[in-house]
Amino acid sequence: MISSIAELISDRIGMMPAGERRAAQTLIANYPLIGLKTVAEFSAVAGVSSPTILRFVARLGFQNYPEFQSALQDELAAQLQSPASRTLNPPALGGGAVSPMLEATLDNMRETFRHLSDKQLADIVAKLADRRGKTFLIGGRFTDPLARYMAAHLAIVQPNVFHLAGQESVWRDRLIDMGKRDVLVIFDIRRYQDSLIRFAETAHQRGVQIVLFTDQWLSPIARFARHVIAGRTAVPSAWDSSAALFVVAETLIGAVTRQLEADGAKRIRELESLR
Amino acid sequence: MISSIAELISDRIGMMPAGERRAAQTLIANYPLIGLKTVAEFSAVAGVSSPTILRFVARLGFQNYPEFQSALQDELAAQLQSPASRTLNPPALGGGAVSPMLEATLDNMRETFRHLSDKQLADIVAKLADRRGKTFLIGGRFTDPLARYMAAHLAIVQPNVFHLAGQESVWRDRLIDMGKRDVLVIFDIRRYQDSLIRFAETAHQRGVQIVLFTDQWLSPIARFARHVIAGRTAVPSAWDSSAALFVVAETLIGAVTRQLEADGAKRIRELESLR
DNA sequence: TAAAATACGTAACATACGATACAGCGCTCC
DNA sequence: GGAGCGCTGTATCGTATGTTACGTATTTTA
Incomplete structure (x- = not known):
């Protein structure tokens, strides 16, 4: 019909x-x-x-x-x-099989944001927009693209943003560069990866502030994290959905950009002229 | 007023x-x-x-x-x-301020799916699940993570899935491997990248079927694409949102997986036992 | 009540719009 | 590799559409 x-x-x-x-x-x-x-x-x-x-x-x-x-x-x-x-x-x-997927995803987002307070987001934004430290991003097997996505945007509005890619040994070595003023954004949902957990723990010991994007079951990394964002991931699919986390990431990207603009960051103005 | x-x-x-x-x-x-x-x-x-x-x-x-x-x-x-x-x-x-960002994003998703028919999705799924050809994925500056995300999942449920990364010259060379049976999934939203357009055109000339993820303004690549998915990207932010496209991607990932299971792909059963 | 002014419709006009014929081109199939 | 078919764009055509001029009707004012 x-x-x-x-x-x-x-x-x-x-x-x-x-x-x-x-x-x-x-x-x-x-x-x-x-x-x-x-x-x-x-x-x-x-x-x-x-x-x-x-x-x-x-x-x-x-x-x-x-x-x-x-x-x-x-x-x-x-x-x-x-x-x-x-x-x-x-x-x-x-x-057909589309709607349940979309509906579940929309629900996930609403639920995810319902458990997120403005205060919490504001704190994270403040930290990410704090240009005195460096920002590192990393993700797991399926979530690393989210880290990349976020890094791609943040790296434009501020300096010292690094996505940690490649072999585990490679980013382990980057730990040398990390200190108390720095932020490590980690994406980790089931099944949680041992390598990431170890990495987070070491970073934490060095005083790095960790912002964790995880699922509602909370990655063990939550133990070391300064800020935890728990996104709903359940959808009628063989895979978990990272869509809610993705939207939180975009929200943060937008908020950080706005924050930096408000701070009158010279960089932002320079960017405009470059375009 | x-x-x-x-x-x-x-x-x-x-x-x-x-x-x-x-x-x-x-x-x-x-x-x-x-x-x-x-x-x-x-x-x-x-x-x-x-x-x-x-x-x-x-x-x-x-x-x-x-x-x-x-x-x-x-x-x-x-x-x-x-x-x-x-x-x-x-x-x-x-x-409270439940983020106009979230509201806009949810709207974008509803609108995006409203313009997507089951038929269209089914066609794409059929093509992606067709194991006779290879699947290549690539994206632009901000959307390449989406290509990676999709590739990470598809590569598990079927062989011959390749994400094209790195320098333009690198993936240009991969064109040699592409033929009529293959699919090229491209993510391209404003501002559309010349390199991607050229790449798409060449691939199209080689008979590669192109599945394009783009925004509502349609990348010029739409001209060469067999299937076009136009996602809404407008949000109250300095950046465009790829969230709607992300959800479409997840939907396709889920559907392809289901399709392959239905096809009784041996690979899927083997995967189960490996876990 | 008469005259003037305003409002409205009829009819002719010009333009821009949709429709069509045709030729060039690429693609497929022998 | 050649012949046929189908698709697409250019150029042309007819017409429906918006526009305007003008005459009639209606209202207003003295």
Whole structure:
């Protein structure tokens, strides 16, 4: 049962030639407003010619472009009439195996943030934005990409940000550079890695402040951590989800950036000019 | 301060002659869709003549009818972009400053999945789970961690999964290994990287099927992509958010794993015993 | 009540829009 | 490697659309 044009498109997008597929993707990405504009504008945004747009709507089963636009408008009208429908029926799209995954992830995030206090976040932000020390980031097998992601951003807004990669022996040696003023951000969820635990313990002994991203079961590293962020990871999948931790990381990245801007960090202003 | 056309109308409706007032009332009653239709339709519904409609929009301060329609569309676009502002949980949980960041992120995810069909995801999953070809993953400056994350998982459930890291010249050379049966998963959001675009184009020419993770503005790579996943990235932060794409990635990881299990892949059973 | 001013609709006009024919190109399949 | 097919863009065409001029109706004011 096809009830919306968006569904109709995704149903047939596989059978479309390249140009029309671009049109379809553009429409989906700017749904539905781009479809209400003129063929010329639509084609310009999609990067194809006008006839391709017309062939695209023809393939969807419409006799002509105005008819297609009317259909879009009718759909919009129905949507606007019942604002609830947007939030309630996850427009039938989520029917299959997708929706439970998304729902669980959204729940995880809400739960994760519910257990996070503003105070806690503020403390971490203050520490991360404190430019007197260095910041090191590291993660486990599956979470190291999160460390990389965070490092990639933080390294831009401030100096002395280092992602610890590669062999265990390599980052063990970096311990020499770490001291009391420094922060070590560790991502560690089940199954917790011994190497990370040992590393955290040694760093802790050197007085390094540890910010730990872990799951609700808490990695043993929590014992050494100054700040612990416990994210929900349960989803209907064979794997645990790091999405909640990812969002916390992004939140921190944004907050640290804002903080540094507020501090009037010269670096931020210089960055602007470099762009 | 007049912020919407509806307000503008109610502000001036008192000063309008009868005919134009009918037009105004009709527009308010069918706001805003009737204004997106043609002058003739609008006038017919309002029960006035075309020129009256045009005089009406002129009185609102618009130079011509298309300009008026554009303004309505822009307004609609703003409304549709942030469903949170109107429809979603107002204060919901009393959680103080529960981070507008989180709210925006949750919205982004819902919106992203709303534009994703099961069919589309199923197609991608089928391709990724097709063990006859190789899978390559690569990302941009900020999104490469997502590629790593996905690669870390996929590489466990199936062979021939490669994350392309390091210098551009390094992965360019890997093009030799790529052919029609292979899949290239690319993460590319603003600002789109030339190196990635060139790489994608070459891979496309070699017949490699490209799965693109991008933002709602669509990387130019969409032109070469077999499948495009457009994730919402807007958040109240100095940075764009990749969280929605992250969740899509996790969803795909889970689905591919399930698919391979269903296929009875020996590898999966062997994995179990290794743990 | 008459005259003037304003408002409104009819009809003709010009433009810009959607539609179509056609040619070039790449791809697939012998 | 060649022939055929399908896809795409360019250029052209017809028309629906917004626009405007003008005449009639309606209201307002003296």
